[in-house]
Amino acid sequence: DTGVSQDPRHKITKRGQNVTFRCDPISEHNRLYWYRQTLGQGPEFLTYFQNEAQLEKSRLLSDRFSAERPKGSFSTLEIQHTEQGDSAMYLCASSSQRENGIFGPGTRLTVL
């Protein structure tokens, strides 16, 4: 499978716990994006990497959120001290100059 993959697909956690999600982009894509989507809304931009450099972060991304992309390959998104309002689908997308944003299947987070 040469598409974007995300792990885990579902995560249930208790409020206050930390969670980490992983995204593996399409191998030849140098750009990687994280989005968050809640029911009835379109995806909201969280952050963007070009290779290993994090070039933009949304104001939505509080200090509890951190993202990394070591070596410009896979990326991780960590949420510390989760809150019920963090419950959403977390989407990863990758792209290149030749190919536009291709989304992974998403990680659905439920915070109890």
Added chain:
Amino acid sequence: QKEVEQNSGPLSVPEGAIASLNCTYSDRVSQSFFWYRQYSGKSPELIMSIYSNGDKEDGRFTAQLNKASQYVSLLIRDSQPSDSATYLCAVVTGGGNKLTFGTGTQLKVEL
């Protein structure tokens, strides 16, 4: 004013009809526009991109762009029940580093 606006619907069309989905955007410097299809519980799937004024056709889909009016549309010809989904309009904003999405229009194609 939202950066990207869409009518949330639902838009109901009979099978075989043309479905017309509309989107307006606020950033005048935007140059790249996309339509994504999203089935319930799934992630968005890119179906069309358009960069120049006018029409772009791909199979049963036609994207239309009017930069002067800041308007993008998607026409789906010969609509099928399998086209029933939410259609998301997305615009590259913020200097080209991110896609800004509308809330999506729910399309229902009825038998």
